[in-house]
Amino acid sequence: MSRPQVVVYPSPALLAAATAARLITRLVDVQAATGSASLVLTGGGTGISVLEQLRATPARDAVDWSNVDLYWGDERFLPSGHPDRNETQARAALLDHVPVSPDRVHAMAPSDGEFGNDPEAAAAAYAELLANAAEPEDHGPVPKFDICLLGVGEEGHTLSVFPGSPAVYEKERTVVAVRNCPKPPPTRISLTLEAARRSTEVWLMTTGENKAPAVAMALSGAGEVQLPAAGARGTHRTLWLLDKPAAAKVPNVFAPPLA
Numbered sequence: 001m002s003r004p005q006v007v008v009y010p011s012p013a014l015l016a017a018a019t020a021a022r023l024i025t026r027l028v029d030v031q032a033a034t035g036s037a038s039l040v041l042t043g044g045g046t047g048i049s050v051l052e053q054l055r056a057t058p059a060r061d062a063v064d065w066s067n068v069d070l071y072w073g074d075e076r077f078l079p080s081g082h083p084d085r086n087e088t089q090a091r092a093a094l095l096d097h098v099p100v101s102p103d104r105v106h107a108m109a110p111s112d113g114e115f116g117n118d119p120e121a122a123a124a125a126y127a128e129l130l131a132n133a134a135e136p137e138d139h140g141p142v143p144k145f146d147i148c149l150l151g152v153g154e155e156g157h158t159l160s161v162f163p164g165s166p167a168v169y170e171k172e173r174t175v176v177a178v179r180n181c182p183k184p185p186p187t188r189i190s191l192t193l194e195a196a197r198r199s200t201e202v203w204l205m206t207t208g209e210n211k212a213p214a215v216a217m218a219l220s221g222a223g224e225v226q227l228p229a230a231g232a233r234g235t236h237r238t239l240w241l242l243d244k245p246a247a248a249k250v251p252n253v254f255a256p257p258l259a
């Protein structure tokens with residue numbers, strides 16, 4: 001697993017704009033090298049802001065969106081089209097504005113979909129979707145995602161994996177149902193950390209002084225059970241993209257070299 005790298009931006013707006021630019025460049029580079037790309041989207045304010053900034057930049061059209069497989073790291077288990085669903089927000093922010101291939105946008109099931117109000121069945125179905133999408137060279141139960149975007153909660157959750165929750169101990173399944181989630185809505189579907197760690201690159205993005213303690217703990221060696229975001233690492237790269245307040249307590253070892 002890769003050692004975390006930290007990049008700090010002066011403001012949330014600049015973090016979102018710069019991360020959108022970073023994402024465009026990475027997607028273009030991966031497509032130039034392999035012909036396609038796979039991206040795991042996240043919910044949360046920072047994650048959606050990045051998608052909105054991406055939509056706003058002309059450079060977005062450098063990506064062959066028809067050749068991107070889009071997945072979600074987690075989803076709020078709500079009826080289709082509900083404004084709080086991560087899918088709803090991602091479509092409004094970006095996906096409805098670029099020429100994605102509908103059959104390559106892999107949303108997690110809504111609570112009024114084919115599995116009804118059964119989040120365990122919906123989670124199992126998404127795990128099967130991922131297993132079917134994995135290629136032999138991925139050597140695992142999920143595709144080797146090129147980039148996995150993640151947010152971070154105040155107490156250190158990421159995806160919908162919360163400290164000390166059953167999901168944080170899950171080592172077998174790749175997708176789980178989450179109930180009684182501390183962050184509303186209470187019922188969700190989430191990749192596990194094991195699944196996220198199969199990503200080539202993991203980008204954790206967060207802002208605000210209220211996130212500074214969790215960020216500092218994650219970067220200071222906290223265990224993933226206590227601090228799930230600490231367990232979110234890519235096989236080749238782990239980026240922490242922060243604004244200054246969120247980075248306020250980051251250990252000096254991550255500070256940029258003195259000029």
Ligand SMILES: O=C(O)[C@H](O)[C@@H](O)[C@H](O)[C@H](O)COP(=O)(O)O
Nearest residue numbers: 043044045046151152153158159
């Ligand atoms: O569905 C969700 O709520 C997200 O996936 C969740 O993990 C989010 O990314 C964090 O809670 C950070 O959210 P903010 O960026 O809004 O602080």
